[in-house]
Amino acid sequence: MARYLAGRFAQxxxxxxxxxxxxxxxxxxxxxxxxxxxxxxxxADISQLTPAALHDLKARYGLNDPVGVQYVHALxxxxxxDFGMSLTQNVSVGSLIADKLPSTxxxxxxxxxxxxxxxxxxxxxxxxxxxxxxxxxxxxxxxxGVSLPQFFVGLLLIQLFSFSLSWFPATGSSGWRSLVLPxxxxxxxGASMLAxxxxxxxxxxxxxxxxxxxxxxxxxxxxxxxxxxxxNACLPALTxxxxxxxxxxxxxxxxxxxxxxxxxxxxxxxxxLGQDVPVVQAIVLIAAAGFVLANLLVDLLYSLxxxxxxxxxxxx
Amino acid sequence: MSTAxxxxxxxxxxxxxxxxxxxxxxxxxxxxxxxxxxxxxxxDLAVAPGETVAVVGESGSGKTTTASAILGLxxxxxxxxxxxxxxxxxxxxxxxxRVLRALRGTVVGLVPQDPMVGLNPTMRLxxxxxxxxxxxxxxxxxAPAEALEALERAGVDQPVMRARQYxxxxxxxxxxxxxxxxxxxxxxxxxxxxxxxxALDVTVQRRILDHLAGLVADSGTALLIITHDLGVAxxxxxxxxxMRRGRIVEQxxxxxxxxxxxxxxxxxxxxxxxxxxxxxRVVPAHAxxxxxxxxLRLDAVGKDFRLPRGGAERVFRALDEISLSVRAGQTLxxVGESGSGKTTxxxxxxxxxxxxxxxxxLDGTDITGAGWSTLRPLRRRFQLxxxxxxxxxxxxxxxxxxxxxxxxxxxxxxxxxxxxxxxELLDQVALPAAHAGRRPxxxxxxxxxxxxIARALALSPELVFLDEPVSALDVSxxxxxxxxxxxxxxxxxxxxxxxxxxxxxxxxxxxxxxxxRAGRIVESGPAAAVLSAPTREHTRELLGAVPGQRFAAxxxxxxxxxxxxxxxxxxx
Numbered sequence: 001m002a003r004y005l006a007g008r009f010a011q012x013x014x015x016x017x018x019x020x021x022x023x024x025x026x027x028x029x030x031x032x033x034x035x036x037x038x039x040x041x042x043x044a045d046i047s048q049l050t051p052a053a054l055h056d057l058k059a060r061y062g063l064n065d066p067v068g069v070q071y072v073h074a075l076x077x078x079x080x081x082d083f084g085m086s087l088t089q090n091v092s093v094g095s096l097i098a099d100k101l102p103s104t105x106x107x108x109x110x111x112x113x114x115x116x117x118x119x120x121x122x123x124x125x126x127x128x129x130x131x132x133x134x135x136x137x138x139x140x141x142x143x144x145g146v147s148l149p150q151f152f153v154g155l156l157l158i159q160l161f162s163f164s165l166s167w168f169p170a171t172g173s174s175g176w177r178s179l180v181l182p183x184x185x186x187x188x189x190g191a192s193m194l195a196x197x198x199x200x201x202x203x204x205x206x207x208x209x210x211x212x213x214x215x216x217x218x219x220x221x222x223x224x225x226x227x228x229x230x231x232n233a234c235l236p237a238l239t240x241x242x243x244x245x246x247x248x249x250x251x252x253x254x255x256x257x258x259x260x261x262x263x264x265x266x267x268x269x270x271x272x273l274g275q276d277v278p279v280v281q282a283i284v285l286i287a288a289a290g291f292v293l294a295n296l297l298v299d300l301l302y303s304l305x306x307x308x309x310x311x312x313x314x315x316x
Numbered sequence: 317m318s319t320a321x322x323x324x325x326x327x328x329x330x331x332x333x334x335x336x337x338x339x340x341x342x343x344x345x346x347x348x349x350x351x352x353x354x355x356x357x358x359x360d361l362a363v364a365p366g367e368t369v370a371v372v373g374e375s376g377s378g379k380t381t382t383a384s385a386i387l388g389l390x391x392x393x394x395x396x397x398x399x400x401x402x403x404x405x406x407x408x409x410x411x412x413x414r415v416l417r418a419l420r421g422t423v424v425g426l427v428p429q430d431p432m433v434g435l436n437p438t439m440r441l442x443x444x445x446x447x448x449x450x451x452x453x454x455x456x457x458x459a460p461a462e463a464l465e466a467l468e469r470a471g472v473d474q475p476v477m478r479a480r481q482y483x484x485x486x487x488x489x490x491x492x493x494x495x496x497x498x499x500x501x502x503x504x505x506x507x508x509x510x511x512x513x514x515a516l517d518v519t520v521q522r523r524i525l526d527h528l529a530g531l532v533a534d535s536g537t538a539l540l541i542i543t544h545d546l547g548v549a550x551x552x553x554x555x556x557x558x559m560r561r562g563r564i565v566e567q568x569x570x571x572x573x574x575x576x577x578x579x580x581x582x583x584x585x586x587x588x589x590x591x592x593x594x595x596x597r598v599v600p601a602h603a604x605x606x607x608x609x610x611x612l613r614l615d616a617v618g619k620d621f622r623l624p625r626g627g628a629e630r631v632f633r634a635l636d637e638i639s640l641s642v643r644a645g646q647t648l649x650x651v652g653e654s655g656s657g658k659t660t661x662x663x664x665x666x667x668x669x670x671x672x673x674x675x676x677x678l679d680g681t682d683i684t685g686a687g688w689s690t691l692r693p694l695r696r697r698f699q700l701x702x703x704x705x706x707x708x709x710x711x712x713x714x715x716x717x718x719x720x721x722x723x724x725x726x727x728x729x730x731x732x733x734x735x736x737x738x739x740e741l742l743d744q745v746a747l748p749a750a751h752a753g754r755r756p757x758x759x760x761x762x763x764x765x766x767x768x769i770a771r772a773l774a775l776s777p778e779l780v781f782l783d784e785p786v787s788a789l790d791v792s793x794x795x796x797x798x799x800x801x802x803x804x805x806x807x808x809x810x811x812x813x814x815x816x817x818x819x820x821x822x823x824x825x826x827x828x829x830x831x832x833r834a835g836r837i838v839e840s841g842p843a844a845a846v847l848s849a850p851t852r853e854h855t856r857e858l859l860g861a862v863p864g865q866r867f868a869a870x871x872x873x874x875x876x877x878x879x880x881x882x883x884x885x886x887x888x
Binding site: 208209210212213214215216217218219220221227228231232305306307308 | 387389413417418419420421422425426428429430433434435436437438439444447448451482484495498499502
């Protein structure tokens with residue numbers, strides 16, 4: 001098991017390095033000049049600079065070095081947690097991220113349980129409701145959830161719960177009330193996808209031969225579902241859960257824009273629009289780290305839930 | 317017409333007159349697209365305490381549906397349309413789930429069909445047995461101990477270790493024993509065993525059935541065996557019930573049914589049960605093997621598999637210096653239990669796996685270590701028929717597409733000539749030309765295997781590898797497929813390497829037989845010699861496991877023409 005973990009960890013590091021490198025290359029191929037960007041952010045124009053001053057400035061930021069040297073520099077600093085200065089806001093990328101990350105993590109921490117409860121709850125209902133029309137409705141519902149665009153759901157919720165009912169604030173990031181609507185919006189697609197997969201998975205598992213064995217023991221439907229179906233049906237859902245978790249940063253871009261929340265998503269949007277290369281680079285790395293971490297967790301959970309996988313991991 | 321259990325029914329010598337299960341006029345149908353399709357019609361069947369009853373029939377005869385109905389576990393869409401089901405004197409025909417649930421496990425236990433899929437893969441075996449133990453009201457703390465006891469009674473070795481294991485760590489035979497442990501853990505009064513051993517090797521099958529029979533005899537439990545093999549039924553039952561197309565066609569004591577079958581259908585079942593038709597002996601179809609040139613030769617082939625680190629052994633020797641040869645137009649039967657190395661030998665012979673030692677010669681060409689470009693033209697000349705026709709055909713391909721695929725792959729002919737070839741092949745495997753447009757889901761198991769055979773023959777190969785081609789099929793369908801293979805060999809002169817765990821099946825096709833055990837060939841030679849005068853203990857064991865023998869031998873010993881049929885052989 002220790003060997004397996006070490007291997008997985010090394011793999012995760014490799015993925016992060018690859019993500020960093022690919023982003024570095026892409027961003028350096030883009031036709032933009034960091035000095036111009038930074039000057040215009042400060043209200044100045046590049047034409048006001050003498051060539052000598054420009055050269056000085058470039059030298060200060062290491063922009064005259066060959067790309068290879070710049071890459072090694074950047075990577076070395078990144079390894080020490082230093083992602084350089086933001087080009088558009090005169091602060092370090094690290095402090096920018098530290099400022100915005102908690103709010104996004106908070107949002108994720110609330111929307112993840114919502115997603116799980118929604119997904120599992122709906123799938124359970126779809127299995128247990130016996131009345132056919134209701135069953136069909138429950139089985140079709142997730143498809144609707146998946147097909148609704150996030151911004152639209154967000155606006156709908158704001159219209160209903162903020163403007164009409166005034167239960168929750170429409171925007172902002174202070175207090176638990178401001179979390180509810182964004183978290184619901186963010187969890188909706190994930191919950192729908194989970195429900196869709198689980199409903200199918202529950203149905204399939206109920207048709208397995210070992211369920212007949214369990215029923216022939218005289219176990220009740222509830223016991224069979226809890227002890228025999230749930231765990232086996234969850235296995236395919238785990239993979240999806242890993243992917244959904246990995247999409248946190250991507251999801252937060254839309255949700256934070258709709259609800260004007262101050263988080264990584266909003267920062268991403270600003271950084272991309274402002275061509276703030278160091279910030280984008282750092283965010284991509286965070287997103288990749290989130291993805292890698294989520295999948296590592298899922299793999300570990302998998303080997304915990306499925307003895308066949310644990311077996312393979314232990315011997316292979 | 318179905319016959320009610322009239323004079324022919326042997327009333328068991330029962331102390332308790334109330335049968336555990338009594339079906340009267342039972343009809344069951346499945347809802348399909350708004351219609352009710354009958355599956356079981358007007359079935360009368362009773363099982364008395366301590367009695368062993370065998371229900372025999374082909375797939376689709378309604379025997380499994382009947383068994384499910386007894387447990388109240390009809391698949392979705394199944395409904396009882398007429399008649400009654402009584403369990404221990406109570407009518408449960410329309411009983412709610414709560415009532416049925418109380419009976420399952422404690423009054424009626426089930427030994428399901430396929431041990432490979434019958435156990436929850438993510439739960440420890442001990443826990444799965446303990447669940448059944450708890451149904452008797454055993455205390456939570458006592459349950460694990462009682463589960464161990466059930467495992468032990470079911471004949472599971474090292475029950476303490478097994479209880480902590482998961483299903484994938486056990487062989488099929490052991491898994492079936494765990495399923496038996498689950499079934500007996502609730503101390504039911506009736507065990508329903510639905511094809512309990514069809515998925516297992518003959519030797520394992522025999523051991524498990526013997527054990528099951530011993531268990532029910534010791535505890536006075538009644539046993540209802542569902543099987544497609546009249547041989548299995550004859551060896552063990554007090555009473556045999558023959559079902560066809562949802563109806564009971566005949567029932568009575570085994571001796572009566574087997575000696576004086578009244579129905580044509582029963583006679584047919586008798587003919588196809590290999591051992592029953594030859595008075596308990598396995599008789600080879602080919603008495604002699606004329607000399608013929610070799611098409612395939614395995615020369616002192618060995619194969620080692622590297623084992624994961626941590627174990628005491630570094631390598632597992634799957635094959636140890638085996639030499640085989642298949643002659644043109646003849647059949648070599650390679651027999652062995654699972655794990656004996658049959659499949660490894662087959663994969664090496666086909667060039668799918670490289671041997672560690674030795675050489676493989678195909679028509680004189682050494683294919684050991686040959687690359688794709690050397691093997692590709694050779695592959696035209698040897699083809700494979702898989703064990704399971706349910707998974708070896710692409711479900712999206714029509715029959716014609718499946719059969720024509722090798723032709724397309726090797727760019728043989730054009731559209732018109734391929735279509736003509738497909739028609740010719742369909743005719744050869746005795747499938748109607750109209751089946752060309754059908755998909756596998758619309759075909760029965762036997763029909764699918766015919767398609768697989770047609771596909772293997774499409775390129776007119778010299779040699780066809782038959783990997784357990786009839787193991788997944790009913791006995792009567794097995795017989796048809798084996799006859800077909802025999803006829804095709806006579807007509808086309810194709811050679812077969814026939815792999816099977818069942819000597820009785822091999823006997824019907826093989827000119828030569830090689831018996832494989834733990835990677836070594838323990839005995840080989842002309843079929844007539846190996847099967848009639850085996851020199852090795854293992855060969856005799858394989859021969860002795862063929863179902864139906866025990867009964868046939870008893871009959872042969874007792875029967876002078878006109879003698880009274882033997883009384884039920886079980887004590888009591």
